[in-house]
Amino acid sequence: MSLYDVPITALKGFGKTRAALFSKLKVNSVGELLRFYPRTYSQWGDLTPINELKNGEKQMIKATVVSAVSTSRIKGGRLLSKVQVADDTGVAQLVFFNNKYISSMLKYSEEYCFYGKVNRDLYGFSITAPEFTKVTQLSSITPVYNLTSGLTNRVVITAVKEALSMLPEVINDPLPDEILKKYNLCTLSFALKNIHFPEDSESLEKARKRLVFEEFLVLCLGLSLFKSRKLTDTACKMPVDFTSEFISSLPYTLTNAQKNAIIDCVNDMKNKKSPMNRLVQGDVGCGKTVVAAAVCYNTVKNGYQAAFMAPTEILAQQHYENLKKMFAPFGISVGILTGSMTKSAKDKVRARLESGETDIIIGTHALITDSTKFKNLGCAITDEQHRFGVEQRSKLAKKGEKPHILVLSATPIPRTLALIIYGDLDVTCIDELPPGRQKVQTLLIDSKKRARALNFIKEELNNGRQCYIVCPLVEDGELDLQSAESYAAELMLTEFADYPVGILHGKMKPKDKDAVMADFVSNNISLLVSTTVVEVGVDVKNATIIMIENAERFGLSQLHQLRGRVGRGEHKSYCILVSDNSGEDTKKRLDTMCRTNNGFEIADEDLKLRGPGDFFGSRQHGLPQLNIADFSDMESLYKTREAAAYILECSPDLSHSSFKGLKAMIKLLFSSNDSSAMN
Numbered sequence: 001m002s003l004y005d006v007p008i009t010a011l012k013g014f015g016k017t018r019a020a021l022f023s024k025l026k027v028n029s030v031g032e033l034l035r036f037y038p039r040t041y042s043q044w045g046d047l048t049p050i051n052e053l054k055n056g057e058k059q060m061i062k063a064t065v066v067s068a069v070s071t072s073r074i075k076g077g078r079l080l081s082k083v084q085v086a087d088d089t090g091v092a093q094l095v096f097f098n099n100k101y102i103s104s105m106l107k108y109s110e111e112y113c114f115y116g117k118v119n120r121d122l123y124g125f126s127i128t129a130p131e132f133t134k135v136t137q138l139s140s141i142t143p144v145y146n147l148t149s150g151l152t153n154r155v156v157i158t159a160v161k162e163a164l165s166m167l168p169e170v171i172n173d174p175l176p177d178e179i180l181k182k183y184n185l186c187t188l189s190f191a192l193k194n195i196h197f198p199e200d201s202e203s204l205e206k207a208r209k210r211l212v213f214e215e216f217l218v219l220c221l222g223l224s225l226f227k228s229r230k231l232t233d234t235a236c237k238m239p240v241d242f243t244s245e246f247i248s249s250l251p252y253t254l255t256n257a258q259k260n261a262i263i264d265c266v267n268d269m270k271n272k273k274s275p276m277n278r279l280v281q282g283d284v285g286c287g288k289t290v291v292a293a294a295v296c297y298n299t300v301k302n303g304y305q306a307a308f309m310a311p312t313e314i315l316a317q318q319h320y321e322n323l324k325k326m327f328a329p330f331g332i333s334v335g336i337l338t339g340s341m342t343k344s345a346k347d348k349v350r351a352r353l354e355s356g357e358t359d360i361i362i363g364t365h366a367l368i369t370d371s372t373k374f375k376n377l378g379c380a381i382t383d384e385q386h387r388f389g390v391e392q393r394s395k396l397a398k399k400g401e402k403p404h405i406l407v408l409s410a411t412p413i414p415r416t417l418a419l420i421i422y423g424d425l426d427v428t429c430i431d432e433l434p435p436g437r438q439k440v441q442t443l444l445i446d447s448k449k450r451a452r453a454l455n456f457i458k459e460e461l462n463n464g465r466q467c468y469i470v471c472p473l474v475e476d477g478e479l480d481l482q483s484a485e486s487y488a489a490e491l492m493l494t495e496f497a498d499y500p501v502g503i504l505h506g507k508m509k510p511k512d513k514d515a516v517m518a519d520f521v522s523n524n525i526s527l528l529v530s531t532t533v534v535e536v537g538v539d540v541k542n543a544t545i546i547m548i549e550n551a552e553r554f555g556l557s558q559l560h561q562l563r564g565r566v567g568r569g570e571h572k573s574y575c576i577l578v579s580d581n582s583g584e585d586t587k588k589r590l591d592t593m594c595r596t597n598n599g600f601e602i603a604d605e606d607l608k609l610r611g612p613g614d615f616f617g618s619r620q621h622g623l624p625q626l627n628i629a630d631f632s633d634m635e636s637l638y639k640t641r642e643a644a645a646y647i648l649e650c651s652p653d654l655s656h657s658s659f660k661g662l663k664a665m666i667k668l669l670f671s672s673n674d675s676s677a678m679n
């Protein structure tokens with residue numbers, strides 16, 4: 001049996017309450033606890049001799065208990081326990097409240113490590129309610145875990161120790177022997193023991209190296225598996241290029257970048273042996289939809305169906321109306337399938353799709369449910385791909401016989417990173433906007449000027465325009481709701497009492513979000529106060545100002561996304577960044593926003609200023625979140641990509657029995673994250 005199947009409540013001392021605390025840290029099984037690696041370590045090197053302790057600082061001492069524990073009752077019935085400890089340099093007093101077990105936990109004349117805030121007064125040093133662990137030869141480096149309120153490091157340490165003791169003598173290592181040898185890696189058993197309780201810093205390094213390797217390897221293999229279709233021949237032959245007749249029907253001339261993107265796609269579909277597997281990335285407003293439409297047209301004319309999946313209902317609706325209009329002159333039938341439709345409406349749409357009556361289907365996640373079937377899906381397109389997990393994208397593709405795949409992204413990322421993130425996806429960049437677009441004017445202000453900015457917004461509303469205000473970001477999920485709502489409520493009551501204001505925040509049900517967005521699209525709401533959920537590519541041409549509070553808390557790429565909500569029509573548009581942070585770095589970053597509207601330039605700058613973390617860390621690409629590996633560690637990543645390629649060469653679908661463990665881990669890594677990648 002796997003320890004992932006043993007609930008954490010199997011450990012000693014685990015009741016519901018404690019299990020609930022661990023659950024907050026996403027630790028529900030003994031297996032997950034073993035993979036709950038320490039955040040950092042405290043080493044004896046950080047020990048302070050008692051006579052050098054500093055008042056008010058959190059410090060660690062290694063000391064021997066030199067008195068009995070004396071316990072008395074104080075005001076309010078609380079228990080107060082005191083005990084003296086000493087090292088070679090002096091004596092300190094430890095104070096504990098309401099812990100009746102202290103006298104049995106701290107044994108006279110034994111040595112412990114204590115950690116807590118130091119108090120120095122007339123009577124000498126004391127530490128109140130320190131954390132402590134017993135000093136043994138083994139634990140010369142103490143793990144420090146991520147905690148949640150109500151949970152102490154000591155409780156986690158005890159639990160992990162017990163979990164480790166449950167490991168069987170021989171454990172199945174997901175990494176095959178051959179790989180361990182080739183890359184000089186330690187066994188899983190050694191790694192787990194030493195990542196939690198390192199024998200010495202060398203062992204810790206060994207353990208870490210192995211676990212990082214393992215995680216990257218699982219990621220690389222997982223990504224490759226999703227894409228392995230590329231090795232097989234396509235079943236969807238599309239020998240004829242029909243796109244020029246489609247292009248000439250458009251009411252505008254395509255930009256060169258758009259034309260090139262279409263040529264790239266059509267070449268893939270026409271000439272390549274394997275299915276197209278292409279990412280088209282380009283700034284908001286560069287016109288990716290029409291590229292997708294051209295691909296749809298070509299697909300249908302070659303005798304296949306096309307599917308176009310969008311992350312939200314509202315976006316699906318927009319695409320639907322758009323494409324319906326474009327394709328009406330050609331007698332191509334376009335359908336839409338979204339979650340909010342009634343069951344009977346959905347059934348009808350699905351029936352037409354299965355019979356082949358519908359040529360092009362636009363939709364949301366409803367497209368990838370089991371009951372959606374195609375007659376002959378030839379091309380699967382995903383819009384705003386960072387909103388979908390890797391698995392969801394591949395689910396859409398599985399609806400057909402190795403269909404062509406096109407993904408659209410408005411989050412430009414530097415090419416070097418794209419190669420890693422997307423592996424063998426081919427990348428086309430649309431680096432040109434349709435003519436006549438106005439640059440969104442971007443201003444950086446501090447909160448003293450907010451009142452003026454709000455007045456400016458009011459003027460625009462009076463002129464019939466619409467505006468967005470993006471709320472202060474709050475990290476804690478629950479506060480998010482409160483802050484967006486109370487902020488909006490304040491604006492509604494004061495500045496904007498006479499205007500229709502809508503609120504959008506992350507805690508709302510998708511249906512309610514869509515309803516608010518629909519009201520904004522139809523101009524029933526003129527001011528939208530929102531958290532970041534507004535960033536998905538909705539096209540409201542009448543929106544002219546976006547004001548972003550606490551702008552310093554956003555990554556540049558995210559700010560750029562938000563800015564893309566305005567400047568989509570003929571009206572002059574503005575982005576107002578509000579920040580009181582005057583740090584050098586912040587200023588530099590926000591100045592970049594004011595200087596340029598080019599997403600690729602901004603992405604490069606973000607990479608330079610903040611490293612690759614933002615591109616991966618903020619889960620903008622539907623990649624699973626990593627536990628121990630770090631994407632800035634490119635060297636390890638490259639090494640594992642090599643190992644992954646080697647493994648896939650031996651067994652392209654990992655069906656060989658020696659890869660069973662790896663396969664299980666791939667499943668774990670990708671399943672735990674897929675839904676959260678979508679916000």
Ligand code: ADP
Nearest residue numbers: 252253254255283284285286287288289290434
């Ligand atoms: P995005 O790349 O952000 O998805 P869209 O496809 O939504 O951009 O296009 C934005 C707007 O630009 C749409 O209203 C679309 O009709 C228009 N558009 C696209 N291409 C051109 C073009 N070549 N000339 C003029 N307008 C265009």
Ligand code: MG
Nearest residue numbers: 288289383537
């Ligand atoms: Mg778009």
